[in-house]
Amino acid sequence: MLNILQALYLWEHSKEINSIKEKAAEHFVISAKLDPHNPNAFRYLGDYYSQVSLDSTRALKCYQRALSLLPNDSYIGESICDLLDKEGKESLEIAVCREASEKSPRAFWAFRRLGYLQVYQKKYSEAVQNLQHAIRGYPTSADLWEALGLAYQQLGMLTAAIKSYGRAIELEDSRVFALIESGNIFLMLGSFSKGVEQFQDALRISPQNVAAHYGLASGLLSLSKECINSGAFKWGSSLLEEASETAMASTTLTGNISSLWKLHGDIQLTYAKSYSWMDEKQGLQDDELAFTNSILTWQKTCFSAAVLASRSYQRALHLAPWQANIYIDIGIAVDAMCSLKEKEINNLYALQLPEKMTLGGLFLEGYNDEFWVALGCLSLDAALKQHALIRSLQLDVSLASAWAYLGKLYKKEGDKRLAQEAFDRARSIDPSLALPWAGMSADSYTREIKVDEAYECCLRAVQIMPIADYQIGLANLALLSGNLTSSQVFGAVRQALQRAPHYPESYNLNGLVYEARHEYLTASVFYRLARCAICASEKGSNSRLRDISVNLSRSLCKAGNAVDAIVECENLKKEGLLDSKGLQIYAFSLWQLGKNELVLSAVRTLASSVLSLEKTSVPGCISFICRLLYYISGKESAIKSIMKMPKDLFQSSKVSFVLSAIHALDQRNQLDSVVSSSRCFVVSPAEITGMHILIALGKLVKHGSENCLAIQNGVNHLRKTLHMYPNSGLIRNLLIYLLLCNREWNSIHLATRCLVVCDSDYQKEEDFRSPIEILGAAAVACYSGGNHSDKLSLPTCRGQCLSGHEAIQRLQKWLRQEPWNKSARYLLILNYLQKAREQRFPRHLCILLERLTSVALSDQFHSKRDQYQKFHYHIGWIGLKYMESQYKLQSVSPGIELNFEECSKEIRYSWHMWMAVFDMVKGLIAISSQDYLQAEEFLSQSCSFASDESCLFLCHGAICIELAKLQCDSHFLSLALKSLKKAKGTSPAPLPFVSLLLAQVEGSFGSETKWENNLQLEWFEILFPVN
């Protein structure tokens, strides 16, 4: 024991003096002999032999002895292993570690060492176990976590690898290896943005790291491809620019890595294929030169990117000419260059270059099926294409892309059956491939599928791959299938524009889509651009130009710009390209400008051309002519012209509607036979109900007098029709509407009973009135109708008791769905008002009403648009004022009167009435505050505004009596007499209270007979009417 202490002392204080160490070693030897179970002696001896006397055999022996005594000691273990490592005895090293690890589970050093060695020897699955065990001993060792991550990664356990690397990075954030490898794994797993983050972190730590640069650039490339595939071209381009910079930065670090150049080529090629034209520049349609230039600049950018791609691929190839895939890449890049500059490359050899380069790749790797597919795409010769594609299918029969391209080839060759077969195979192998879907939609004729189905197929192709050709095809199919308003089509054509700005059709389709969305001005801008594009491409045929010009004039005409539309048409006329469609637009625009003479001559030309038209466009043409004739020369002359026309022109539902409409207005029924013969072409249910409605409306007009429509006739017809078509909401709604319109007010409860409100459908149908609106109106009508028929002052309608509450609920739903809808809000207010009346104005309802009204008012305050709205506006202010005073609610806006006067200036028609009503309200307010003199003033003012409104006079009379009573002034009494008499005189129906009050006045003047007469009148006319 003493020996060892002495030795330790000497050892520790020996510093670098070997003689003292030797002495210490002697002591260690002695102590080891004395106590062979003391590991320390052996340990220090081992140190001595390895460090001082450099006798590694002895050192090993000592260490081994020490280790067998103390297997957990990492110092001893590491020393042995280092010694063995130095001598290159790897297997011995492993044996030592294994032994120690088997001896003691706490010999973590052994597990660690073993783990590292096994990773080095690529025995990853064993390494994982040992490393995991070692981590229990050294949980904060970043090295261990990193090694574990590597082992997992090599075993393909990528998620586990990411976690391990993540732990290593957590422990030490400067772990470049872990960052790069986890970035690589993220890229492999497809989470590109996470990968990009890792590489960016790695670059921050080690800005010269080529692997990190490569990873970052390829991550950005993948990310941008994701963007581009989803159609976000600009985003993709900006990512590509960043990626290209990164790749270039790394090539300046090391220029001789082939894969870096290939990556740069990939980035540039993707850029060339995704760089989008900036269509935001407005005003291009006016300046043809600027437009052409902007397209040329776009083309140039794409072309130079393709050139850069080709150059980078060539560098990659120059560095590694044995890499077959780079030959293909060069071929693709050159092909992209050729496609961008078709006009300028007339050298046949340059055109054949892609094919030749692909062959180069195939010479090196003839067994690669994808190279054969590339040859099939890049070759110019159809036979070679077919051979290449079939060869690739021989190598791999389930190569979907080969089948797809084969289908395309066959389609081009005109072999529809084979094309269809090939596309079908490709689709069944890989449904996520865009081309077969596009192919399927393209040969919808041979497949005998409907346009809608073709549209769906093409939509799928576009969604998989946003390629301009597919997008243009989609828009064309949408035009045929009537899906132009769909936002998918909108997005597609907008994108098509970005990638094919040199293609006139893309502008034309954009115009059509905008036109379908009722944005005519934008549409006309696009048509103009389309024309520019045709002129720029210099091979636009006249028929394309004509179609676009016709489209342009139509959209101009729809936008209300008849002058420009006429200019366009006249230009066409000069060139002799004005066809029947153009002529229609021309005539219509002229009519809008009121140039009737010219219109008639145009119509005559149109009529003379009718017989030479295609069958499908005849009805449109005829109905257009009829309508124009009606508008310009009136009913009689139109009827005459129609009678002159050959009858076989009317064989269409379209024409039948126009004829029926004219017929409905004609009291003399001159068109009876024509109409009835044409009606047999009305076949579809929707058209039939439409025709019935037209007939019903016609009956209203025909059987009615000058000022009064024959509603009952219409109702009768509609009842019969409804019996035939009980499902038709349109007929039902019209029926109810007519019932409500009926002046007799007796069928309102019927109306509400007929009503079928279906929650789902009232948005779809573009009726003139939605059922819910009618319901609300009916509820209101019940109230006012009831008021009219009943002699009592505040009755409720008997028939609507049930529907009142329901109506309010429905209206609330409606308002919730269409918060912008003014009539919904209005009807709701009215319904609530009625409810409030029924319940004698409970306070909570009043508050509710006030809120609703003020919301409605503030809405309308911002959008003073038409008279109809202003109507609500006034009544709203008045109502608000009244309620405010009546119920002493907190004032919403102090300037109600000001507001009212402000807006009353804009009233044109019923200004007097409004002023009268407002004064009356002010008077009523004065009464309620018991300021009777003021009230009298307001009311007399009100009477002066509206001299034929009996109620106002009644009010005035009443207040005068009250004043006379209070002030005992006969002046007021005479005023009262005058007003009451006037009230009685002007009122069409006997008013309540008038006679009573009159009696009172007459009585005060002392005329007993008049008093009695008046009382009797009151008694018999109002309280107990004779009938």
Next chain:
Amino acid sequence: MKLAWLRTQDGAHGDSVWTTTWVPGNEESPALLLTGSLDETVKLWNPEDLSLIRTNSGHCLGVVSVAAHPSGRIAASASIDSFVRVFDVQSNNTIATLEASPSEVWQLKFNPQGTVLAVAGGGSASVKLWNTSEWKLVGTLSIPRPEGVKHSEKSGTKKFVLSVAWSPDGRQLACGSMDGTISVFDVARSKFLHHLEGHCMPVRSLVYSPIDSRVLVSASDDGHVNMYDVEGKTLFVSMSGHSSWVLSVDVSPDGAAIATGSSDKTVRLWDPKMRAAVQSMTNHTDQVWGVMFRPPGGPGVRTVQLASVSDDKSISLYEYS
């Protein structure tokens, strides 16, 4: 033994300059410098002031190799698409176009007698010989497939032939492959003689010593410059010093010095006797693809010049003494 920088032509080409050769002087004109570049052109330069004499176009992809006939009247250029154009140096008239399968044309060299153009055949694992009188293919020197390896399709890429060199007497031809082996052929008998081993990465350039047909110098991506005794089939000197690939090598006309160009952006001069680099030129800013000594002869030249071309689009001239 040293190099002295003479002049540099920056921006000599629109893109990386990949290859260079001297067109030997004759009675009509002094020696000229010919360069080929990624920008698809071949340019002819006057070495006196590095002024441009002519730009030859006609290639559709980058030019990977140029070679000059010993007479100085004819030259050939090859591009990545395996398109070889043989033209008259004076007039730039096309004499012949030799088309090979793509990936099967890399380095070009005329034999010292000027009767045969040897073309390193890339993926075909062979050297193609074209006679210069009729421009017909007269022979193919194929590297024999290693025994035991069956005709698998991948073996072609392993023996991808990148470089070719003629012995000064024109009897022997050596070619360097992607896997680092050098194959030696007897041209007259069209017979494969043997392999020379020692490199482990692609051999992009090799040259016989002009004074001794036994000595072959090679440059490889493994960063080494090796000297072989061709007859004895042995590697006798292996020199390291470049920190990256050695792309090009040439031996000085006196046989005493070796010049190399490398991916580490330097041009080095080596003394084979000392087995070390004696000088390193760092005027290029990107990898140096080609170095070549001006062949002796021609009027008015007393010193030996060295030309180097680089990815930095420039050409440099040095004086070797």
